[in-house]
Amino acid sequence: MNQQLNQRQVPAPTARLTFRRMTEDDLDDMAALLGDPRVMRYYPRPKDRDEALSWIRWNQGLYRQQGFGLWLLTLRATGEFVGDCGLTPQQVEGVVELEVGYRVRAELQGNGYATEAAAACRDHARDVLDAKRLVAIIRPDNTPSQRVAQKIGLPFERDAVSRNGLPVRIHAASL
Template sequence: MSRKTGPPPGTARLVFREMTDEDLDAIAGLLGDPDVMRYYPRPKDRSEARGWIEWNQDLYRREGFGLWVIALRETGEFVGDCGLTPQEVEGTVDVEVGYHVRADLQGHGYATEAAAACRDHARDVLGIARLIAIIHPDNVPSQRVAEKIGLSHERDTVYATGPARVYAAWLR
């Protein structure tokens, strides 16, 4: 059953929208960037970026949420993606907040701003009780984002891509 709600309303600096096929160049550039993907097994190629868009479009239909494109409110410039996805960790499915910001735009607080909006959307609109983030142990900047939006390190585990730290918070 779909809980179609659309993306969060946005923030002072960012807007959210669903990914479309027209985003392939931007998503391929983001997920193909070795700096952005340094904590993943490898950058994604164009075909995998297309699959990423299709996966999110399927999530929008099935769940009513997914990762959304984030763009600068003033100019519409592509910043990255951020949103909510169901993830299974050690046999339990939780909703994860995830985020990728272009390497040249990192360090400006966009990931924190977008992730906080997604956290609020998960709690206030979708009624999600628990939110997680699955983060590579060496990805300190992502861990800081999770902590800034109220998630705490819960445990270390092995995830599909290797070692991971699970950050979590009860939203209600």
């Protein structure tokens, strides 16, 4: 795999969405997204502004080290901020897996953006990164995210415990 090439790339635009790397200039949008209790209802708690900045910096580190991370999503037609979606290495019961993750602004949920973005990230993982397996790590009560995982071809595989001790459902497939 050509690491330099991969570090420059983001998933191809979809019919309605574009992807780009997060920067510190995105702090207002990311703080609003990660601080929204509706968006973060399946997480231990919403993040504050400093935690949102740390989130951006964590992703910037992933871009440098891995060539991928969570990318900022915008509408192609208007440039409006939609959320984030991407790929991250995650430890699941002692094994590092490539996970697809997605978050969409509460007022934009239900429009298929998460499915569209996650499918593009799945394709990017398979076609550009040459990944052989992809997972989604989802809280058991988060049925909307489970539906997205299933729609992009990641069926339920097993129940597990997250690294912070919470129950999760692993959706996974070979690519």
